Every structure is written in C-alpha cells, then in structure tokens.
C-alpha cells in the first residue's frame with residue numbers, strides 16, 4: 001500500500017520529549033533550534049513572518065504578533081516552556097501568560113530589568129552593583145545639572161527599545177543633548193565612562209538555581225555595534241575574571257533569572273562597571289558553539305527546562321568571533337565559496353537574513369592557539385563575506 005501524498009502536520013519531538021517555544025524568530029532562535037536537535041528537544045518559534053531567520057528552519061513555526069497576549073497564549077499551548085529571542089514582549093502580556101499558568105522563562109519580573117534601562121540601573125544600584133553614575137533625563141535642565149556634577153560629554157540612552165547602539169547618543173555639550181531630547185524618547189543620562197576594555201560575563205542559571213559561568217570575554221564595538229568577541233578576554237587578570245563571573249552569577253540569582261544572563265561590563269581604572277543586562281543567548285557568547293564544551297544555546301535550553309547545566313569551559317585555547325554585517329552587495333553565497341576555499345578552518349554561520357548595510361547577517365568563528373592570527377583570519381572572513389574585499393597579502 002502506498003501512502004497518500006500530502007503535507008504532514010509537524011511533529012516536533014518524540015512522545016515524552018519536552019517542547020520549548022521561543023518568542024521571536026531571529027538568529028538567536030535559529031541557533032537555539034540547532035542546539036535542540038541533538039538533545040531530542042522539540043523547538044518551535046513564534047515569528048512575525050515566514051521569512052524570518054528561525055522560521056526558515058523550524059517545524060511548527062507559528063506566525064503572529066508577539067505583543068498580543070491572545071497570540072502568545074495560543075502559542076504557549078503547544079509548548080512546555082516559553083522563552084525569548086528578544087526582550088520586546090510587553091510586561092502586561094507576560095503577566096497575563098503567568099496568570100494563565102504558562103511557564104515563561106525568564107519570568108516577567110526579572111525580564112523587566114532587561115527591558116527598561118532605568119529600572120535596570122535602579123535595581124543594580126539597590127543591589128550595590130557598580131554602574132556608571134546616572135540619572136533620569138526628562139529635560140535639558142536635568143542633563144545640564146548631571147553634566148555639572150560630572151562632566152561633558154555625557155551619554156543619553158533610550159530607556160526602552162535600544163539595540164546595536166540605536167538608542168545611545170554621545171553628547172559633547174548641551175546642543176547635542178537638546179537634539180536628542182527633541183527626538184522624544186524616555187531617557188536616562190550616564191557619565192561617559194573612560195573604558196579600558198569592554199567585557200561580557202555570560203552565565204546560565206537553571207530554574208532550580210544551578211549556575212554556570214562562561215569564561216569572561218572581551219567585546220570590541222564600532223559605532224555601537226559589537227564587531228568582535230575574543231574568548232577568553234586577553235590580558236584580563238584571573239582575579240578580575242573570577243570577580244566578573246561571581247558578579248554575573250550574583251546578579252542572576254538576585255534577580256531570579258532563568259536561562260542565559262549576559263552582563264556587559266566596562267573595565268575601567270576604577271574597576272569593573274556594569275553596562276547592561278540581556279536575559280537570552282547573547283552575541284558575546286556565539287563563540288561558545290565551537291569554543292566551549294557546551295554552547296550558550298544548549299545551555300539556555302537546559303536552564304529553561306531545569307535540566308542539569310553543561311560544562312561552560314573553553315574547549316580550545318582561544319576563540320575569536322567576528323560579526324558579518326550586511327555590506328549592501330548581493331552575491332553573499334558566491335563570497336561564501338571564496339571564504340571556504342580561502343580558509344577551510346573558518347566556521348561560518350549565516351542567518352538567512354536580507355543583507356542591509358550594518359545589519360548583522362551572520363558571524364564567523366575561528367579557534368586555535370595563535371591569537372593575533374586567529375583575529376586576522378576571523379576579521380578577513382567576516383569582511384570578505386560582508387564586502388567581498390580582497391584578502392591582504394600574506395594573510396591566510
């Protein structure tokens with residue numbers, strides 16, 4: 001007997017296996033889906049459109065508006081736990097899910113601190129966590145008073161909705177500040193911190209409170225966008241690295257985070273200062289796919305399902321990750337061929353996204369012993385994928 005042809009309705013996992021639902025279908029969801037496969041965990045996403053990065057690769061994708069509690073409740077009905085690829089789900093909708101008994105991880109209460117930079121600063125200050133000096137910035141008088149107590153330049157930040165440096169403005173004086181204030185978002189003002197290096201301490205905390213800390217990494221930003229991540233952070237004394245890991249684990253426990261918590265830090269002459277928090281897999285730990293015993297994506301799944309956590313240690317001497325930004329040129333897949341041929345040791349991750357200038361469309365990771373050479377190789381591969389720029393002479 002032959003089976004009738006047709007479209008099978010999606011079966012997400014074997015009977016008895018848990019299903020994780022992720023709200024949002026960007027690259028973080030796409031890489032989480034990859035991590036679910038070897039664990040036999042079912043994984044589905046709530047996407048805004050069928051063409052989104054994770055929707056392209058996930059069976060059982062649901063299309064709908066993440067801001068609608070009704071859509072979220074429907075989506076959650078097919079999942080054992082619900083987690084997030086971004087922090088944009090409104091608190092009201094999160095609270096409604098919780099009232100309906102949905103296991104959302106992280107919960108609404110800690111997520112609020114990743115959604116709102118003013119609440120984050122208030123809470124971290126209460127917890128005695130070192131932050132840049134800051135104040136609410138409702139108008140020019142408050143910004144000028146803050147600069148008077150500290151100094152120009154200052155940094156103005158949108159309280160909600162910022163990412164990749166959008167929503168962060170460096171203001172040299174009152175005229176700059178007035179221009180930003182005129183844009184209208186709710187703002188805080190921060191001291192412009194003299195940064196020695198930017199670091200990230202990424203940790204995981206499971207639902208029952210087990211913690212695991214990844215090696216502290218250095219992040220390199222340009223124009224507010226993370227370009228390069230070096231694991232472990234070069235030149236960071238072991239006691240400072242351990243202090244950063246302890247701080248991140250303490251923040252995760254004090255805020256009651258479940259899943260990955262990324263703590264972005266400034267290394268300064270006066271010690272470590274927290275820049276911001278993200279409660280989801282984070283760009284600063286993409287290197288862990290090839291470079292750690294357990295990737296951050298697997299770790300996030302383990303944490304939200306309350307499974308024992310995996311070892312977060314480095315599996316290689318060094319890992320370097322460089323983001324691939326859209327260069328605006330078509331022909332990415334032709335360039336991929338050249339990168340593969342030019343350096344077979346480069347691991348390429350492309351997110352299935354339309355290449356728009358400045359948009360993160362992928363990343364590359366290189367692992368090994370010779371850090372300067374790894375940095376060159378990763379930079380070349382990312383730049384070539386982005387722009388098709390020729391390889392500098394003498395480079396791999």
Ligand SMILES: Nc1ncnc2c1ncn2[C@@H]1O[C@H](COP(=O)(O)OP(=O)(O)OP(=O)(O)O)[C@@H](O)[C@H]1O
Nearest residue numbers: 132155162163164165166168190191192193221224
């Ligand atoms: N107070 C500060 N002093 C000096 N530089 C700062 C300060 N705040 C932010 N920056 C710089 O701006 C970058 C972006 O800031 P921040 O991380 O707050 O913004 P974001 O757009 O929310 O970032 P993300 O993409 O990580 O969500 C930082 O990585 C840092 O380089």
Ligand SMILES: [Mg+2]
Nearest residue numbers: 164264275276
């Ligand atoms: Mg940041």
